[in-house]
Amino acid sequence: EPSDGASDDSSSAPVEDGAYVTVVKATGIGWFDRMEVGVDEWAAETGLDARQEGPAEATNEGQVSIIQDLIAQKPVAITVVPNDLAGLESVLAQAREAGIIVVSHEAVGIENVDIDIEAFENKAYGAQIMENLGECTGGTGQYVQMVGRLTNGSHSEWIQGAYDLQQAEFPDMVRVEDPIESEENEEVAYNKAKEILAKYPDIAGFQGSAGTDVVGIARAVEEAGKSDSVCVMGTSIPSVGGSYLESGAIDKIFFWDPALAGKAQLAIARILADGGTIEEGTDLGIPGYESLVKLAGADNAFAGNAGVAVDLSNVADYDF
Amino acid sequence: MNGTRGALSEMNGRVDNAFSAAIDRIHVAHGVGRMALLLVVTFGFFAVLRPEIFLNSVNLQNIGIAAPEIGVLALALMLAMLTGGIDLSVVSIANGAAITVSSIYTHFATTQGADAAASMTPLVLLAGLAVGALLGAVNGVLISMVGITPILATLGTMQVFNGLALVWTGGVTISGAPAALRSLGSTAVAGVPVLALVLLVAAALVAVLVNRTPIGRKVQLQGANPVASTYSGISKRATLMTTYVTSGLLAGVAGLMFLARNPSASADYGSSYVLLVIVIVVLGGTNPNGGSATVLGVLLAAVTLQVVSSGFTALRLSAYEYAIAQGVILVGVMVLDQVKFRRRRGRRAMSGTAAPEPATSAPTH
């Protein structure tokens, strides 16, 4: 590796200002607003300077430039939820060279981080969704999977996990289309769901990945008067999918609390900052992250058990 | 009321004298002066507020690393705007080039091994640039031969190129780039990042092309008044093709810069650059109706926005506050500028009725 201009004169870098910064995919989105709640709580609890930042649109270049700027501020740690794993490697490497601790989330397989923390193992999570979807459809019928973006890593892992499970346990179910892209846009999800309903009148199930997918799908299903015959499940949060759980158009939503995930990242960063280490079984003292499991394949990835499944019965317990 | 208007117009008259005189002396588009000023002001502003962060060499270098790719894209768009057109596909083309290089390289690396691949580096990079030029040529054909309005043609190709990239990569971000390229992204000569030097070289070449070569001048004339340039024997086809191929080539260079900064390529990188680059080019003093543009102005604009962006992070302001600032700067600069040149403008508004768009009087878009 040729000498990095940045590190040459890191001597002139400012004394660290003790900050912990969480860089999210994008600001102004319900999901990450919730994560910010966690970040702020954590700051309050620990009395440390923690804050959240993110680009206006969920783009790789946006995150790169923020992290690049942060390096100059030399915070203690940067925790990041990448839009594009590979796309962040270089800048994260620079951050670590500059002596900044880097923790990531939703980024299994990313290299230049100290620790990657997952709410759960992605494939298992996808499988869990398919378990429920299979039950709901009675293990038979056509179904379709939707992703926010075809370029979204975790989304593809979820649907892959789900698909594998379906192949293994619900041989009578058929995925009638390749995963469909909703462009993270509810209106698009709605229109594509409508097309599916027209093309496959006796479709039995939908799996959504982006938080708004299931909502768009649910609207289409509801309008088609098929709320009962079609099972709609996938990732979303109560504040977004709730009303359709009540109407019955959505059967079950799956998620993990972004606030807790935010806290978990920071907690790990702090442990590392204090010279500690993360191993199998580490307890972060955060619900769902009491006993971390090391993920196979990657040497820096750990998962909690923070996945939640919510249906009509328990939707009331969540206020986000 | 008439009185006030009279007085006002008199004052305006005097202001006008001063200005038009100045303008006649340096008829360089006024993008340069105002941008230089704005750059100094913003820089000073942040330097005073958060010196320890902002003036920190790391931060300054970051600006020098982040600005170039945007700068080169801006140059690409500037050329299109110079002809009175626009090129919305620059980012897609850049990604196309990046993906080409990355895939070819990784292919060799896996088949012939890393060393063989490394030795192929020059060819691989050329392939990337070639793809850039080729995609640019597609725009050129659609615009100059099929006769589609640039905004539509490039909006379409933007989607097509992006879509094809998606098909090619299957949506996953592909990793891997020639080591030589990667090292470029992280080396600095005398504290100046190599990428910044690349931008400067590209800018210089574009400046020469536009101002010092016959075809460059023709491109300008084409933008200033298409009818008159046809009547002067200037071939519309030649100028437009040159413009969009060059623009594609520059986009290709930007694509290589993407890779240099980070050895991975995806169909979706830089989607937020499309509008940003338009803002930069116009701030840089390019006339959206074509006919005039200054490379230096565009460079300054690119750097200025980068300064503001990292300044805002230094001040811990949000991305949306930056978006607001960007809008305010754009509108503010245009308005100030217009207040100064108002009277001249008013006058300029006497021209041939039949004049085609770029030549018509008061520009309203």
Added chain:
Amino acid sequence: MTVTATPVLEVRDIVKTYGGVHALDGVSLSLAPGEVHCLAGENGSGKSTLIKIISGVERADSGAITIDGTTHGHLTPNEAIRSGVQVIYQDFSLFPNLSAAENIAMLSELAERRVLSSRSRIRAAAQRVVDDLGLSLDLDAEVERLSVADRQLIAICRALVNDAKVLIMDEPTTALTYSEVQRLFVIVRRLQQRGVAIVFVSHKLDEVLAISQRLTVLRNGRVVESGDASGYTRRAVSKAMTGRDVSETRLVNDVAPDAPQLLEVEHLSRAGGFDDVSFALRAGEILGITGLLGSGRSEIAEAVFGINPADSGRILVQGKPRRIASIHDAVDAGIGYVPEDRLTQGLFLDIPIAENMVAASLDAYRTRFGLLDRRRIRRSIADLFGRLRIQAPNSSAVVRSLSGGNAQRVVLAKWLDRKPAILLLNGPTVGVDVGSKEEIVTILREQAAAGMGIVVISDDIPELVSCCHRILIIHDGHVVAELAGDDIDADEIQRRMAA
């Protein structure tokens, strides 16, 4: 006419500066009802500027305008129109994207402060004026698709659509030929009877003297003379305008008998344009082509220059048959063309004079390294700038700020710098003042003497007479006569054209 009657329009001490230029420098003028008042002056003397100030389009730096007793420091276009001022602008100021009818009637619709606009009403209003003028115009055609002449007629119609107290005509006849002008004059006289005061600007001095009662001459933004028109002759007016004697006498230096054929046009035809046109042009020769509006004279030039290639026939340049399918081909073949529509087709208005001058010859300045040889460019610009006596602060001023005559010289310069073997000029002195006209004609003579072949398409007969070796007369698409030597005579041409 009663000059003593209370003036309907009075302007006092109008000053207007553009940048350094004093466009108007304390101009005063008064206009009595029912008089035709002619504004004369060289290009750039300030006529149009004065008019724009009266019509509220531009603001005077100082001075006052009194219309019907009410004095305004500054008018908006609205106020001017409402107080009865109607203008035919030199640049027409029409809407290229609207129908002729709407262009004509829009003004009255606005003046009547209407909310709804009715096609039929507009059509009717427009038709009325057109019939009044005895014109045949396609009222539904988009103006963009009409000829310059038609546009000028529409501009005239628009000014007549709602009855004005003051009618200002800024070079209303530049694109018109004899017959249309005569018809316009009939209208003008009729309006005069109705007591409308008329300001008439034209560089065609015969017209000026024929129609006006009073005459005011501007020079460099100042009134140099004002008086009863009957007291003036062509000579006197041009002298007043230019401050010198302007000769319009026929002067042609004879062509060497062995001069090579530069251009041979054989049996050229284009459907709807012209039919079986043949002529030849020798080095050093100036060939005039004239004819009535729509006779097809411009179309012939356009075919030769590749704008609208001919359907059949041959074009030989310097003896070699050339396929001219586009302007590019024509220019390559060594043909230059000074178009009729200067502003749109000839000039890059917002670009410096210097860059306009080399626009057609950039490739000639390529150095070994493919770059432009800027020293050589600067030299040729300086040379042309001087040779064509272009009046402008310097060669980096934008063309838009030039007056008609000087703008036309820039177009000429553009082609002279390219040094084509053949130069076609379509209405080269349209809207150009007598002084400049003489100088431009002189330049053409010089070029011819230097061996260039020149074709002048024009309906300014005195001009043709003064410089052409031969004159072709076109009548609906055919060459009906070719005059040469002593047969060339204004009245003769007049007669043949009408025939």
Added chain:
Amino acid sequence: MTARLARLRGPNNEGLLLAVIVLVVIAMSLASPAFFTAGTFFALVRSSMVPLIFALGVLLVLISGGVDVSFPAIAIFAAYTTVTLFMDGSGGTALVIFAVAMLIGAGLGMLNGVVIARFRLPTLIVTLGTQGIFKGVLIAYIGSAYISAGDLPSAITEASDRHLVDVAGGGYLHFLIVPVVVIVLLVAAMLKWTVFGRSIYAIGGDTEAARRVGIRVVRTQVWLYMLVGALAAFGGVVYVILGKNANPQSLVGTELDIIAAVVLGGASIFGGRGSVGGTVLGVVLVQLINNNLVLVGIPSTWQRAAVGVLLLLGVSIQAFAATRGRSRPVAVQKEVAA
């Protein structure tokens, strides 16, 4: 003969566009039996409603000689702000909500208009700036929370479920189609039969000439942009009603597609030309393409490319026709120098 063809093609190639649409429909019907159904038709109508309203705004600006990219920002700003105002169940009938939103929209539009007209700035640039400002202010200072069906003002959720026609199998015609159609007709009428409408064409044709015939350019433009702002806001509320949610992140980013649809509809980005009829067709074509790719079985990875290709095809046909029609410069030159 050619004259008749020209008439068929329409002043802005509307006829041609119609032909293209018919072709696409035929192609899609062949590709998928499920395509040619009432359901698809109603879905098309529904998905065209919001883009159509936006397109009208874009059309007006294009005709006046500008290019507006701020309308989605205005739309979501106005709609979202209004929703938050009426969220706490504090009354607010659908009418009131529309009115308030359109007032806000007009306000933002006025901002655009004043800057553009008084200072004579290029619309594209000004709106590029204001767009960032509007969206920034909305999310930084007004709210970024996703408001789901449950929390929307009751007036809106009720409106969401009001259909004119319901067909078995899920097709339906939303009642908002009525006001949408009315607005389309009103705008068409305004452009054709009001002096204001004609003034917009005039300004787009030649601004200076417009001043000279006494059009109050500044005033007209300010009114125009207020109108466009109000239209955008209306579209925003319709979007919220149809989508049954208010998401400040939505809409922004769709501007280029809408502009493309309008230009496809024959409007000239150089100003002075464009028709409501063409715009409707343009929007329909784009929606037709966007919303039936899955149905006709285009693999999802290919869909982005497909949209682009079809757009280019549509425009190419337009361009070819145009080269034989008016917009061909040489043709113009010929006339000019006749």
